[in-house]
Each structure stands twice: as C-alpha cells, then as structure tokens.
Amino acid sequence: MFDLFAQGFQQMGDLLAIAMVAFGVFLGVMFGCVPGLNGNTALVLVLPLTYKLPRMAAFSLIMGIYIGSCSGGLISAILLNIPGAASNVATQFDGSPMARKGEAGKALGTGIFYSFIGSIIGFLALFFLSGPVASIAINFGKADYFWMAFFALTMVISLSSKNLWKGLAVACLGLLCSFIGASEVDGTTRMTLGEHALDAGINLIPALIGIYAVGELINASKSFSKKTTIETNYKIKGFGFTLKEFKEQIGNMLTSGIVGAFIGILPGIGGMTANLVAYSISKSTSKHPEKYGTGYMGGVVASETANNACVGGAMIPLFALGIPGDTFTAVMLGVMMVHGLQPGPLVMTKNADFIYGIFVALMLANIFCVILQYFGIKLFVRMLAVPKHILLPVIMVLSLVGSIAINNRIFDAWIVLIFGIVGIIMNRLEFPITPIILGFILGPLAETNLRRALMLSKGELLPLVSNTPSIILIALTILSLVLAPRLLKREAKATKDLQETQVKA
C-alpha cells in the first residue's frame, strides 16, 4: 500500500500537477462562493483544458475544484446571508446569525476548519471502502451488473424526485438517449434516423453540458444584481474557537462526517442533501437543540463537515464501480474516458498509480483549501461582485469548445443545444434532472449485461435472479425504495427549519 502511495506521490510529483491543484481550489472556492455559480460551472469552464493537460494534472485540477467548490459557499453563507451553493444552505442557518452577533470571524474559522475535517473523513471513507467495493464488483457476472445498474437507477429516482412518476419518466428518457447508435452486443445501429454522426451514440460530455450549462446560464442570468450587504466587520484569530469548544463538537463532527460520506456514496444526491440532513440530525441529537438557528457553532460544524465529507464518498462508486453519483462525478467520468481510462472496478487494479495519485491530489487540495480560504477571504469577498453577465457567456463559449474538441466535430455543439433545450423544458415542468443523466450513463451497462446474461442462460429467467450478488442487489433495491422516503423526510424537515429560522431572524 505504501509503495502505491509512493507511486501516487510520484504521479503528483511534478510541479504542474501541484500548481493545478492550487488553481483548481482557487477556482472552486471562487465559483462556490458566488451565488448562482458552482463547482459544475467551474468544471465546465476548464473542461477544454483537462483534455490537453497530462492525465494527472487534469485530475488534480478537477479534485481542486471539487474540494474548493464544496466549502467556498460558506463565505457567502456567513458574510452575505446567501448560501454560495446548495451545499452550504445549512451553514447559513447559524453562520449568518453568528456574523450578525459579531462572531463572523469565528463562524468563518469554524467553517474552514471543519470543511477540512469533513474532507479528511470523506477521504478516509474513499480510501478504505473503494478497494473492497471494487474487489467485490470485479467478480460480478453479467446478471449482477444488470442488477447493479438497476439498483443505482432506482436509488437515483427515489432519492432525487419529489414525484416518483416524473422521476421514472425522465430516467426512461435518459435510457432511450443512451440506446441511440450501435448496440454493444451485436453492433446494430439503431434509432439514428440515418444520421451517421449518431452511429457511435451521443457523447456523455456534450449531453451533460447541454443539460447543465445552458440552463444554468439562463437561470443565473435571472438572479443577478440582487442588492446585498456584506458583513465586513470581522477578524479571525486562530480558527476562532477554543479547545473546549472543539472537544464539545467532536461527537457532532464525527456524526456529520459519517452522514456526509454516506450520502455522498448514494447516487443522485450529494452535498446539498448532506448538509441539511447532517444539520437536522445534529440538532435533534444535541443537548441544546434550542440554540440551533440562533448563531450556534454546532450548526456550522454539522453543515460544513458533512458537505465536504460528501466529496470522498461520491468518488467511491465512481472509482470502484464506474457509476457517478452526481453531475460533477458524471463529468469526471467523461474526462476519464477522454484520457483513455475505462471506468469500472478494473481501474482500481489496472491504474492503481493513477487512483493513488488522485488520493494524494485530494489531500493536497484539502490543505490548499484551508490555506487559501484562511488567508484569502478578503479576496474572495471581493469576487462576490464578479460581473456574471460577462462570465456566463464566456463559460458558454468554453463549454462549446469543450464539446467540439472531444470528437473534433461541430455536431457535438448541436447536441449541447438540443440537450440544453430539453434541460430547460424539464426544469420548467419540474422534472428532476439527475435521473436523466444516470439513465443515460447506466443504460448501456444495464441493457448490454441483460442481453448477455439472457444469452448465457438461453432465455431462462431463473439464473438471472439466483446469484448471490444478484440477490443482495435486488434486496438492496427494495430496501432503498423503503428507506429513501425517510431520508427525504429528514431533508424536508431541515428545510422547514430554515424557513422557521428565517422567520425568526
């Protein structure tokens, strides 16, 4: 293991990769703290860059953005009373009242410190779980793979949709889009309407960019020039809290970190659910639940630990199974393919040096994130005034460049536009978006393995459901259908807390 870490360090050893981590963290924090922009937007912005950078440098940049964007939003949540991103909503509950009480420095210090702790917990989860999960998945048969895809899709639908039927419908849409082009089993071209550019299917990256970037451009353009007051009266000494306070929060910190990492593992939900659920659990298990929402440090601890712990968690299914849990990891999957890595359990063994390089990059990103936020708050506060009407069109241009450059053809820019329109319509009609993406990614995995499994069993259905892994996965699928609504209830409760807090304030 240590030699693998050494290899990881070697991979990360060159200056370019280290510089990219720092650059990524900077971009991530900046995009995280500006309301309306987020880590996904930052990733789309640098996408063309990631194709041409050496593999390790490209992923160092991505790791930096991921870590930075998760905690950057705490700055605006505390100083602006607007969460910079959905993953910092719960930070605002107590962070903002703390700032108004004159404890902005303490709130910021707490947020930065516990983001760091959260990332460490997520990292540990990634480090210890991804290997074992991959080694289980490596022995999967065709039928097991089909059930795994089925399980992941069920989870996404049940977790990300308020309306189950609508979630199912868009998942079908994603599946159908993924079937376009040559089928993997027999090479038959289908559903292309004679358009040869579609023979190889729709590329993941343009589809993702379309669904996200175009909609985001339009949504963000609506939200600007909101009048805001920035709390500027603060000083940070150390991290602003005492050793006694730290000891008091240890339980809260560990629970929130584990909750965050666990939610990260689940596909379809991420930082935005994690911080709310962790906050709600922290509040209900605390000795002083009445203090939450009035500017209590524990609220910031719960939210910021959980959202950063999510990052490590979300990468477990990506690396171990090749299944991304959210948009960010879905784009990462696309970039992995651009760099010739075949996502799936084999990556862990075949490209162990790369995976350990990522581990090292994550740790570095984590350290840079603390330093950058601690010393750069004034700079980032100034960034809050970044003119979005200039930035968003430039992001649009770069996202098109990123799409065209994948296969060197304009056709993929049209895919961006078409999926952009689909995304806007779905958004207007209140459809959840994540099931489309997961349907799109899991479609080929599910269909190909189902067809192969049926061929092997000569059409018999029993062998498809009698394997041990298959039975376990089917059980997990049923379990997730039962448990998902309870998790959503937690989130809804936490959101209600927010409204109550805001009324009080």
Added chain:
Amino acid sequence: MQNNKPKKNFTDLISGIVVMALAAFFYWTTIGTKSFMKAGKGRLAPDTVPKAVAIAMFALGVIIIVKWLINTKQGKIAPAEKEDDSANTEGMTEEQIKNRRLFQKITLPCTLVLIFLYILLMPEIGFTIATFFFLTLQITLLSTDLSAKSWLKSLLIALVASVGIYIIFGCAFGLAVPKVSFIDLGLSSLYRSIFG
C-alpha cells in the same frame, strides 16, 4: 398585480403530454431496426429493450396525466406560483423595473437563438469572428443595458475574450475549433512565429 382567483396549475398535464410525445418519438425511431445477429433462444433483438422502455415511458406519461386529473378534481394541487422579484427591484425606477421585466422575458429565447446562430455560423466564418459576435450580443443582452457605453464595453470584452480563447485553446492547446477566417489563420501563424 394581486389576482384573487388562483391560477390553475397545468404543469403536470403538460409534463404528461411531453413525456408521451417523447416516448412516441423514440418508439418511432426504433421502427425498422435490422439486426445483424441471428435470432435464437434468449437473444433479445437490438430494438427490444428500447421499444420496451419507450412503451413504459408512454405509460408513465398516462399515469402523470391521470394523477393530475385526480388531484385537480380533489383540489390538491397548489396554484401556479408567481415569480417574486420584488427583492430585486428595490430602489429602481418604474422604467427600470419595466425594462428588467422585458429583458427577463426575452433572455431565454434570445439566448437560444444566439447559441443556434453561433453554432451554425462557426464553421462558415471561423471561431474568432463567430465568438466575437456571440459574446458581444450575449453580454449586452445579459447586462440589460442597451446604452452606447454598454455596447462598447461588451465589444471590447468580446474582442479580448474571443482572441484570448482562440490563442489559448485553438493555438496553444491545439484544440480543433473551426479555423476558417483570415483572422483565425493569421492568429495561428502569428502564434507559430512567436512560439515556434
């Protein structure tokens, strides 16, 4: 703008129709698929799964509409929400607010048309010129300000950004963006003569 009669919420009715239409469209695309593989026991044809998913999706569309009908009859659906932008308009004059509302309405269609034209024209007029025009218009549109000063600002930013992006991604990174116009080619050869 207070309206006492709650507006009926048609979101789910339209959703159902859209789902059914898309499902029908995808089903249609699968018709006439010819398989290279011989049929046999346990061998699904390449269009079996897509067809099944399309039929399921159609059924989901029907369910969404039926649920909408039931919920509307029982009065369970919350009326359509109006967008509240009062927080954003504080301290603005009547005319500015009117202006803002107008821009909010046209931003979406205009942006889509601009992106459409941008992609359409890029292979014809080259990356730099297409990007320059796209950025100028899009930045001006989003700035909701049509004064001469604002245009000039957008123009300058678009100029710097389009040339900058072309040099960084088209030349330095060698990404395949359409290099057509004399400006693209000129910038490329300029880049080569400086950096080799």
